[in-house]
Amino acid sequence: MSFDGRTAVITGAAQGMGSRVAERLAELGAAVGLWDFNGAGASAQAEKLRASGHQAVAASCDVSDQGSVAAALRATIDRLGTPTLVVTAAGIARARPFLDVEAAEFERQLSVNLTGTFLTMQACANAMVDAKLPGSMVGISSVAGRGPRADLTAYAASKAGVISVVRSAAVALAEHAINVNAVCPGVVDTEMTRRTQQQRAAELGITESEALQRLAARIPLGRIQTTDDVSDVIIFLLSRQASYVTGQALNACGGLEFD
Numbered sequence: 001m002s003f004d005g006r007t008a009v010i011t012g013a014a015q016g017m018g019s020r021v022a023e024r025l026a027e028l029g030a031a032v033g034l035w036d037f038n039g040a041g042a043s044a045q046a047e048k049l050r051a052s053g054h055q056a057v058a059a060s061c062d063v064s065d066q067g068s069v070a071a072a073l074r075a076t077i078d079r080l081g082t083p084t085l086v087v088t089a090a091g092i093a094r095a096r097p098f099l100d101v102e103a104a105e106f107e108r109q110l111s112v113n114l115t116g117t118f119l120t121m122q123a124c125a126n127a128m129v130d131a132k133l134p135g136s137m138v139g140i141s142s143v144a145g146r147g148p149r150a151d152l153t154a155y156a157a158s159k160a161g162v163i164s165v166v167r168s169a170a171v172a173l174a175e176h177a178i179n180v181n182a183v184c185p186g187v188v189d190t191e192m193t194r195r196t197q198q199q200r201a202a203e204l205g206i207t208e209s210e211a212l213q214r215l216a217a218r219i220p221l222g223r224i225q226t227t228d229d230v231s232d233v234i235i236f237l238l239s240r241q242a243s244y245v246t247g248q249a250l251n252a253c254g255g256l257e258f259d
């Protein structure tokens with residue numbers, strides 16, 4: 001598998017799954033644009049990749065802001081060319097009981113996770129269509145987008161929305177030879193999981209490690225997943241081998257979810 005000569009955009013690339021996917025794509029030959037709200041973190045990741053001989057540039061970007069996305073895209077195209085591989089990993093989560101969720105908190109999760117996915121995919125797809133280039137995009141949804149979550153209402157709604165945006169984009173962009181899919185991870189070993197487990201533990205009056213153990217006990221494969229478990233699937237969905245797959249949401253979750 002090779003992405004030689006291709007340019008990729010990865011949002012949320014300062015850490016977690018986004019940074020791992022960026023690393024894998026760079027290792028497979030792509031020039032990578034790392035976009036993140038945390039501009040310093042994205043720059044540090046890009047610097048690390050350049051030090052290993054890869055082509056990488058960082059952009060400070062709030063994916064929920066259309067102007068910010070447009071500026072990041074312009075900067076990426078100027079330095080690396082038109083992106084034809086896109087992964088939307090930027091996301092936020094806040095564990096809070098349904099009865100206590102505030103409107104602003106609900107809307108922020110929708111605007112980063114859902115609107116941010118739409119804005120990134122729309123802007124990058126327009127660039128591909130203008131350049132008459134085929135491409136592949138993957139949105140990171142979640143098993144939380146597949147069903148109810150009593151203490152992750154906004155997050156679950158945003159991730160269900162990501163699957164819907166991906167399906168609409170897949171149908172709309174098929175005539176331009178751009179395939180679009182979603183991946184639904186379960187419980188991944190990242191900062192986001194640590195933060196949500198801290199919030200859950202505080203609500204339940206248990207320790208963070210007890211909260212994590214309860215979660216892991218529900219996973220049929222019996223372990224929390226690594227960022228590699230997810231990035232392998234994303235790389236496949238971006239590859240030539242998956243070019244006939246579009247509009248799908250693939251669970252990569254150790255058997256937590258089946259629909």
Ligand SMILES: NC(=O)c1ccc[n+]([C@@H]2O[C@H](COP(=O)([O-])OP(=O)(O)OC[C@H]3O[C@@H](n4cnc5c(N)ncnc54)[C@H](O)[C@@H]3O)[C@@H](O)[C@H]2O)c1
Nearest residue numbers: 012014015016017037062063090091142185187188190192
């Ligand atoms: N951790 C899990 O268990 C899990 C499970 C399923 C899905 N996901 C999803 O996978 C994706 C990556 O999650 P992660 O676990 O690596 O999280 P993470 O918190 O480690 O990383 C998320 C990154 O997104 C960036 N970000 C946040 N808001 C942004 C914004 N407005 N604009 C641009 N960047 C922004 C953050 O700065 C951070 O670098 C997210 O969409 C998350 O919802 C995570």
